[in-house]
Each structure stands twice: as C-alpha cells, then as structure tokens.
Amino acid sequence: MKKSLLVIAIASIILVLIAKLVGGSGLVLTGLEKAWSTAVQSFLMLVVSFMVIGQLHVLLTKEKLDKWLGKYSGIKGILISALAGGFFPGGPYIYYPFARTLADKGMPFYILIAFLFGKNIYDFSRIPMEASLVDPKVALIRLLITLLIPIISGLLAKRLFEHRSVEDDLAREGE
Amino acid sequence: MLLTTAIFSGIALVLFFINKKENGKQVEGLKIGARQLWQTLPLILGAFILAGMIEVLIPVEFVKNWLSTEAGLKGIFLGTFGGMLLAMGPYAAFPIIASVLASGAGLGTVVSLITGWALLGLSKAPFESTFFGLKFFLYKSILSIPFCLAAGLAAHTLDLLLN
Numbered sequence: 001m002k003k004s005l006l007v008i009a010i011a012s013i014i015l016v017l018i019a020k021l022v023g024g025s026g027l028v029l030t031g032l033e034k035a036w037s038t039a040v041q042s043f044l045m046l047v048v049s050f051m052v053i054g055q056l057h058v059l060l061t062k063e064k065l066d067k068w069l070g071k072y073s074g075i076k077g078i079l080i081s082a083l084a085g086g087f088f089p090g091g092p093y094i095y096y097p098f099a100r101t102l103a104d105k106g107m108p109f110y111i112l113i114a115f116l117f118g119k120n121i122y123d124f125s126r127i128p129m130e131a132s133l134v135d136p137k138v139a140l141i142r143l144l145i146t147l148l149i150p151i152i153s154g155l156l157a158k159r160l161f162e163h164r165s166v167e168d169d170l171a172r173e174g175e
Numbered sequence: 176m177l178l179t180t181a182i183f184s185g186i187a188l189v190l191f192f193i194n195k196k197e198n199g200k201q202v203e204g205l206k207i208g209a210r211q212l213w214q215t216l217p218l219i220l221g222a223f224i225l226a227g228m229i230e231v232l233i234p235v236e237f238v239k240n241w242l243s244t245e246a247g248l249k250g251i252f253l254g255t256f257g258g259m260l261l262a263m264g265p266y267a268a269f270p271i272i273a274s275v276l277a278s279g280a281g282l283g284t285v286v287s288l289i290t291g292w293a294l295l296g297l298s299k300a301p302f303e304s305t306f307f308g309l310k311f312f313l314y315k316s317i318l319s320i321p322f323c324l325a326a327g328l329a330a331h332t333l334d335l336l337l338n
Contacts, residue, residue, distance in 0.1 A: 035226065134289070
C-alpha cells in the first residue's frame with residue numbers, strides 16, 4: 001500500500017502542477033473542490049461499505065469460498081460473477097476495495113475480471129440514467145451489443161491467466 | 176447515493192446478524208472493516224484528488240466538438256478514446272454523450288464512446304491501480320480497447336442495416 005500511496009501522491013502533485021500551469025490556481029482549486037465534494041458525498045457510503053467488507057472478511061472463510069468455487073467455477077462462475085458485478089451498487093471507491101477483499105481471500109483472477117467487467121458494462125442501476133439522458137434506443141442497442149463482453153473477458157482471463165493471482169502481481173510490483 | 180448507502184447499510188446489518196449467529200465474530204468484522212478503512216483512507220483520498228484533477232484537466236468541449244460529426248470507422252476509433260477521456264460519473268458524462276449524439280455523430284461513435292467511458296474511463300484509473308496495481312490497470316485497459324472498437328463496429332453495421 002505504501003508504494004501505491006507514493007504513486008498516487010506523485011501523480012497528484014504532477015497533475016496539480018500541470019493544472020497550475022494550464023489554468024492557474026483557479027483550475028487547481030476547481031479540481032480540489034471536485035475531489036472534496038466527492039469525498040464529503042461518499043464518506044458515509046465508504047464507512048458503511050467497509051462495514052460490509054469487514055463482515056464479509058470474517059464470514060467468507062477459505063473453506064466456504066473453495067466450496068462455492070467448486071460449485072460455481074468455470075462458465076457458471078463467470079456468469080454469476082458478471083451479473084453480481086452488474087447488480088453491485090456504488091462507485092469505483094466501493095467496488096474496487098470490495099473486489100480486492102475477494103482477491104485477498106483467493107478468488108480466482110478470471111472471476112474477478114468477470115465481476116469488474118460486469119460492473120463496468122452492465123451496471124443495472126446506471127441503465128435508466130443512460131436511457132433517459134442519452135436515448136432509450138441507443139441504451140438498449142449498447143446493452144445488447146456489449147452483453148457478452150464480461151463473459152468473453154472472463155473466459156479470456158481464464159484461458160490466458162488461469163494460475164494468475166492479484167496477490168502475486170502486487171508482490172511483483174513491490175506491494 | 177443515498178439509496179446505495181441505504182442498500183449497503185441493510186447488507187451490513189444482515190451480514191452482522193449472520194456472523195453473530197454463525198461464528199460470533201461480528202465485532203471482529205467491524206474492527207477489521209474499521210482497520211481496513213483507516214489503512215485505505217489515504218489512498219482513497221489521494222485517488223479522489225487525482226480523479227478531480229483529471230476531470231478538470233480534460234477539455235470536455237474539445238472531446239465534444241471532436242466527436243460531434245464523426246461517424247464510420249474513424250468515429251468508432253475516436254469514440255473509444257474520447258470515452259476514456261470522459262473522466263467523470265454518469266450524471267456528467269451522459270449529457271455530454273447525448274449532445275454528441277444530437278450533433279450528428281453516428282451510432283457506432285456513440286456506442287464506442289459509452290463503452291469506452293464504461294471500460295476505460297480515466298476516473299477509474301486511480302482506484303484500479305491503487306487496489307490492483309499498475310500492471311493490472313494496464314492489462315485491463317489493453318484488453319478493453321478491442322471490445323470498445325468491436326462494440327462500435329457492431330453498432331455501426333446495425334446502423335447501416337437499419338437505415
């Protein structure tokens with residue numbers, strides 16, 4: 001985590017400097033105001049979602065997860081995971097920590113990929129917004145066309161990275 | 176956001192009672208959650224700052240004007256990368272996408288724009304790389320590009336068949 005924090009801090013400083021050069025202090029302040037507003041709006045949700053993460057941590061033992069994966073591995077696991085992603089509420093500051101908890105518990109890489117692509121592509125709570133703000137026909141066509149993306153991504157990840165784990169990746173990156 | 180918070184509160188409560196009944200570790204769960212939040216909070220706050228700066232640095236008008244009359248294969252390609260640059264939530268991104276559609280962009284452009292925003296949107300990058308590493312973020316982004324192009328191409332073909 002320390003390395004991630006360092007990377008985030010350096011990237012933030014660089015972007016703040018760019019914003020200062022491009023638009024002066026005003027643009028920097030606008031960016032910081034946006035960040036502050038998101039932080040304030042999402043604080044309660046963050047607290048509650050980490051309560052869920054903590055409860056899941058003690059509930060999902062390795063044995064339970066192995067049993068579940070034995071039952072729902074392969075294509076069945078990909079389908080369920082992609083749909084679970086689609087129904088999972090909240091923004092990236094909620095579902096990434098949640099997915100990381102599952103990864104730490106030993107959830108296979110391809111199931112995580114299906115979950116994340118399912119969340120990004122389906123996000124069922126976003127569809128009414130897409131239909132009303134963009135266009136209902138476009139939203140329907142977009143959903144139908146992209147319907148298979150989370151499944152294909154899960155299958156591709158299973159084929160290409162069957163034995164990969166997020167923990168190994170992070171260890172290699174020095175986390 | 177209130178609804179999501181209410182849903183999570185309900186789930187937390189249900190899980191609390193399941194843990195109380197199954198293993199008696201509900202308080203330990205609360206402590207783990209609090210500890211994880213405490214450990215992750217600096218990262219999340221840093222990611223908020225990064226996302227905020229990305230959002231103000233990307234010239235939305237430029238993306239809008241750039242895509243508004245694009246159609247065909249060029250539109251699909253530009254739509255995918257335009258979607259990546261729309262580093263914002265759905266409430267801000269969808270009206271921009273709607274104006275691109277209203278300006279005369281093709282269906283393929285709009286579908287690749289939405290798919291690019293959903294899969295590649297830069298606002299997710301700080302969170303993705305924080306929780307899964309930079310390599311994961313790069314792999315996922317590279318894997319996503321052909322999907323956005325294929326979605327745009329399928330929509331463009333459909334558009335040609337329908338009109």
